[in-house]
Amino acid sequence: MTDLTRLTAAEIAGLVAAGETSAVEVTQAHLDRIAAVDERVHAFLHVDSEGALAAARGVDERRAAGEDLGPLAGVPVAVKDVLTTKGVPTTVGSKILEGWRPPYDSTIVERLRAAGTVMLGKTNMDEFAMGSSTEYSAYGPTRNPWDLDRIPGGSGGGSAAALAAYEAPLSIGSDTGGSIRQPGAVTGTVGAKPTYGGTSRYGLVAFSSSLDTPGPCARNVLDAALLHQAIGGHDPRDSTSIPAPVPDVVGAAKLGASGDLTGVKLGVVTEFTGEGAEPGVMAAFRESVEALAKLGAEIVEVSCPHFQYALPAYYLIAPSECSSNLARFDGVRFGLRVGDDGNRSLEEVMSLTREAGFGPEVKRRIMVGTYALSSGYYDAYYGQAQKVRTLITRDFTAAFERVDALISPTTPFVAFPIGSRTADPYQMYLADLFTIPTNLYGGPAISVPCGLSEGLPVGFQIMAPTMADDRMYRVAAALESTVGTFTPPAL
Template identity: 70%
Template sequence: MTESSLFKRTAAELAEAVAAGEVSAVEVTGAHLDRIAAVDDAETGVHAFLHVNREQALAAAGEVDAKRAAGEQLGPLAGVPLALKDVITTADMPTTAGSKILEGWQPPYDATITRRMREAGIIILGKTNMDEFAMGSSTENSAFGPTRNPWDLDRIPGGSGGGSSAALASFQAPLAIGTDTGGSIRQPAAVTGTVGVKPTYGGVSRYGLIACASSLDQAGPCARTVLDAALLHSVIGGYDPLDATSIQQPVPDVVAAARRGADGDLSGMRIGVVKELGGEGYQAGVERRFGEAVEVLGKLGAEVVEVSCPHFDYALPAYYLILPSEVSSNLARFDAMRYGLRVGDDGSRSAEEVMNATRGAGFGAEAKRRIILGTYALSSGYYDAYYGQAQKVRTLVTRDFEAAFEQVDVLVSPTTPTTAFPIGEKVDDPLAMYKNDLCTIPSNLAGNASASFPCGLAEEDGMPVGLHVMAPVLADDRLYRIGAALEQALVSEWGGPLLDKVPELETA
């Protein structure tokens, strides 16, 4: 088995090969580490990773091989490598959240997600690049430089989890973890031609996830296939007593749903096309691929109807009051007193002056912008007018979902209004950048499950387009059934996976 055939294989295929003894976990891990070294240069390559865990990854792979040789029963993804977004704590690697204020910080503990993956025998290759504290739609707000889209290195890979999506699309890892506050799993998945799932809020533990906006943040699986995402979801999901927002309910059988969907029969499913998520401002190629994907779902037996969710039009402005308000509170902990960066502590300054100097030097422009917006929205005299009103809109968006799900099983829309845009095009226009999350934000406000699945390439620029699927709370399995059915149909139509069309990257 050649090295290139190893890093091009799916997570499910790699797991089966390791289990059957066709290849060792060390060989699989080594092939992916070599791929990272070849294509991930920070200056000229993809720059998906901020930290590569080479020695520890190979050691963990060796442990999997030893347990396998001893006849131990291992998890279904044992020996499979993974890229971990650098907002999830790891006791053996730095966790920076893409910010100078945490540069080099070594957490004293593993996040629950990290622990569960280690226990399952998943090999963590390293930590991936991201917008600072998950604030952004392009991974250009990272303090350590932008990640580039493997489809076109001059374009963004989405944000805030662009490092995880780019690692998948450039075949540096078969699995990844992202976090989604307003679309940061789904939006990068759409613009890189990968699969990204935002589970029901509370369905995957947030313990050890550095908070951006606590009532919106949700970690979830990223992969190149629907089945791979489902397998990873089944590992990381489930109740966690360490997380006060964790739902004490079993994870839906997402793996069975993915396998069922691959049969290509959606008979009995009712799919609602959201009227408000389309039209003016949406790229023509995006709308065409979306329309074709919906037609495919209809041909597979689903009933397709149009559904109106009128308050979705107000989701974006409500989100950009709720999120910065929570950011203002959460980022107050980075005060130079306990951990992280400390600037100006030469004995001549007060604690308050050191705090001001540290936060000024440590936070980037977008983090500062959202802290200021949030502090203003929460200030005396403005709380009811801004934050309070935004929370009322959040309730109305949730009611729109509830009403829609009385009529249909899932809702669909484009994942993003446009394909990936050139690096630098919107970095000085925050409002234009914020509009990239137009379709994804409602699900974060309501807390329901949603996902993005590849549905083709836009003819204008040859860049990937995503189909966005939204399901009710704790109905995550519906996402996988729809996604697997679409994947099966489109892969047959394309003559192979969409990612086979990614241009060859120059290697170091």
């Protein structure tokens, strides 16, 4: 009998639509898989078995009634716990929202339901999406299915690990500085950051409002494109949403799968091919560049000189916006409340609540951001960082006048051991060295597996101009067609 958990999302949808299996059978198979392995992986914070089976029955009833099903109907999906889900706990990996059940769905979740996907539950993450390893979750770390002693990336490690462990064929992440792509790279899965504004932030618990971007995660490029198509598009409830249709990402993925990149010009980012990356990562990257050239792509070197300042600029801009956004968690309006015994002032209750509710990384970034925004320092820090952001955007603009897309490794290193970098925040921040520039620019980028180093996955990053998301899918699918996909050791 076919193991339903090993099928692609497209294959599952096809079987459900043809009546060769039912959405309930598919859902139960994945729930059983979660029950079997997630105690070791800890990809999920909450599994909504009852809600998932009810949604699956709804899909089966629609099919039996002769309704046309969408391209993902009946396919299970895991959702990062940063997106609100009506009646289903949304904690953002934090104690300050432990047990909170939102009264509404985020736009992304609404669109998932409308597409007929089946939400299995909510995945683990670094608290408030602040981290690069999922070790900063208040509910314990997620483990990488390739090696349970290593990290699955962050902040969306739960969504990536669920894919690699075959607990779900699709998942949703959010990318502020690389939190979709970096977990994808270290777990051997595909993670795509759409153009900022191409997917709605309505119902996404905010970390850094000018950077946060929800997006698709999958085990192959076509599945990621199908999910992107389902969740993308204009949302009038999000003031930053782009009033334009989603680029034809599915068509681009299918075109790329043919393995023909004739006429496509790719730029290797000079600043990301020198010092700083592990030799095994660079070797896998170079082999993949050669493979793309054999498929017909023209490869050129492109210098983006201000990319080297992206990391410090990001760690001023993102914490500053986080300081503002997280001010709402005050122990008064919702969430955790500590010390409200009638004998303490509002300020004391707020202080005790935030002390108990926020973890060390969130506190660190709130303090950095508050300082950067404070009187006398705003222009010196936050203002200067925004100027650097403009220079990085100009680098991208100039580069895309010469090439169709930029390429680089996704991360400088493979998955590192759990606990090896938590004592040194800077070493942790380096995990996002190659992904951050795209967030500051606002364009789309995707990570696709390109090989192994020391038996662990290496990610290949493709960056495209804003609203040219289809370009990255074409190149990613072409690379996938020649290097294949990667399967972790059996759990």
